[in-house]
Amino acid sequence: MSISNDIRNMLDIQDKNIYMSENAVTYGKHKGKSCKFIKAKLTYDADQCPNCQVEKVGSSIYKNGTQLSRITIPTMGVYPTYLLLSKQRFMCKHCGVSFTAQTNIVKRHCFISSNTEAQIMIKSAGAQSVKDISQDCGVSEATVQRIINKEANKYKPHYKALPKHLSFDEFKYAKGKMAFEYIDVETGDILDILNSRDNRSITDHFITNYSLSARQRVETVTIDMNAGYVSLIKEMFPNADIIIDRFHLVQLISRAMNKTRVKIMNQLRTSNGEDQKKYRRLKRYWKLLLKKRSSLSYTEYKYYGLFGQRLESSIVQEMLDYSEELKVNYGIYQDLLEAIDEKDYHALENTLNKKCPTQSSTYLRTSIKTLRKHLPYTKNSFQYTYNNGRIEGINNKIKVLNRIAYGYRNFKHYKNRIRLHFKLKPVVNKSHSRVA
Numbered sequence: 001m002s003i004s005n006d007i008r009n010m011l012d013i014q015d016k017n018i019y020m021s022e023n024a025v026t027y028g029k030h031k032g033k034s035c036k037f038i039k040a041k042l043t044y045d046a047d048q049c050p051n052c053q054v055e056k057v058g059s060s061i062y063k064n065g066t067q068l069s070r071i072t073i074p075t076m077g078v079y080p081t082y083l084l085l086s087k088q089r090f091m092c093k094h095c096g097v098s099f100t101a102q103t104n105i106v107k108r109h110c111f112i113s114s115n116t117e118a119q120i121m122i123k124s125a126g127a128q129s130v131k132d133i134s135q136d137c138g139v140s141e142a143t144v145q146r147i148i149n150k151e152a153n154k155y156k157p158h159y160k161a162l163p164k165h166l167s168f169d170e171f172k173y174a175k176g177k178m179a180f181e182y183i184d185v186e187t188g189d190i191l192d193i194l195n196s197r198d199n200r201s202i203t204d205h206f207i208t209n210y211s212l213s214a215r216q217r218v219e220t221v222t223i224d225m226n227a228g229y230v231s232l233i234k235e236m237f238p239n240a241d242i243i244i245d246r247f248h249l250v251q252l253i254s255r256a257m258n259k260t261r262v263k264i265m266n267q268l269r270t271s272n273g274e275d276q277k278k279y280r281r282l283k284r285y286w287k288l289l290l291k292k293r294s295s296l297s298y299t300e301y302k303y304y305g306l307f308g309q310r311l312e313s314s315i316v317q318e319m320l321d322y323s324e325e326l327k328v329n330y331g332i333y334q335d336l337l338e339a340i341d342e343k344d345y346h347a348l349e350n351t352l353n354k355k356c357p358t359q360s361s362t363y364l365r366t367s368i369k370t371l372r373k374h375l376p377y378t379k380n381s382f383q384y385t386y387n388n389g390r391i392e393g394i395n396n397k398i399k400v401l402n403r404i405a406y407g408y409r410n411f412k413h414y415k416n417r418i419r420l421h422f423k424l425k426p427v428v429n430k431s432h433s434r435v436a
């Protein structure tokens with residue numbers, strides 16, 4: 001009895017009808033591989049017949065032999081471990097049918113323990129390859145995938161209805177292949193992933209799976225600026241406002257400003273000592289030029305290696321004095337940044353419609369053109385709080401998974417894995433922690 005107890009505890013078996021005796025553990029081979037067998041017996045007094053439901057009276061149900069099954073359980077030690085369970089058979093005199101003792105450690109007609117299944121699911125939620133999981137759990141790769149698919153099916157999209165607020169994005173899933181995904185921007189739930197992001201596949205998907213009235217109920221769709229989804233959204237979701245993610249607006253102009261700085265900095269790469277000093281300063285303190293003008297410190301003196309004890313604001317002023325061109329571009333950049341940051345649509349519109357000074361850099365001018373093109377959707381991004389932070393958080397995770405765990409050739413299997421990964425490990429809302 002106490003041996004049974006110890007072994008059961010060691011194997012996390014809760015069914016007290018399973019007994020082990022001395023010398024229960026033996027080593028052997030299964031499918032040519034070394035493994036460990038644990039002999040056990042499943043028995044109890046059956047008091048009702050599962051066939052005719054008649055309760056036991058006297059010896060109306062009697063024990064009648066055993067049935068052996070080999071159950072995969074989580075690996076104990078080094079070798080794959082199997083429970084050799086001899087299950088009690090019973091005979092019912094009332095209906096003349098025999099039946100086998102039941103246990104919850106394994107599902108009916110299944111030879112993989114529930115514990116092993118749980119272990120496979122936990123590992124699948126992490127970033128491990130199917131091959132590694134299969135080795136760790138002592139089951140075949142096909143079995144691992146089958147369990148993933150079965151579990152992921154529970155989270156299959158049940159189409160028909162759409163949330164009010166969607167977010168679109170795409171990610172690379174194989175060499176040269178991009179997947180399209182859309183999520184509920186409020187809950188962060190992945191609604192579906194398509195193995196192609198071309199307009200036709202996406203349109204087909206929405207038409208096939210959702211009625212027009214379901215699509216008409218969508219109020220907003222958030223996208224990033226590079227995506228060519230605008231006309232598709234207008235067609236598929238006639239009542240939806242398109243929102244350009246604000247983070248991308250800021251990213252667009254700060255990249256342009258930074259490129260402008262690099263261009264001007266490189267002009268100072270001369271043999272002149274004074275130029276070299278300016279070059280080094282522009283190189284080291286690049287972040288200060290991107291920082292919002294109003295958040296620069298005007299009161300706190302700090303030590304700067306290439307300047308000495310100074311105010312942040314005066315350093316920026318001095319660097320801007322190095323080049324008229326830098327100053328002009330900085331001014332435009334700051335005006336745009338401020339308008340976006342303060343969600344001031346009119347200020348943004350004014351700045352964008354102003355004629356660009358001749359000294360403005362081509363980088364900044366290109367960004368202004370893009371912003372102008374997207375101006376109506378930018379307005380929406382000022383009115384709504386939705387952004388693409390969540391979907392990008394999801395995509396970053398998928399990228400990590402792609403690097404270490406995947407290599408799926410079957411897109412459906414791949415999708416199931418992603419689904420399981422996010423269902424078992426919900427993502428935290430990163431949309432607030434993004435820095436512009």
Ligand SMILES: [Zn+2]
Nearest residue numbers: 049052092095
């Ligand atoms: Zn019976």
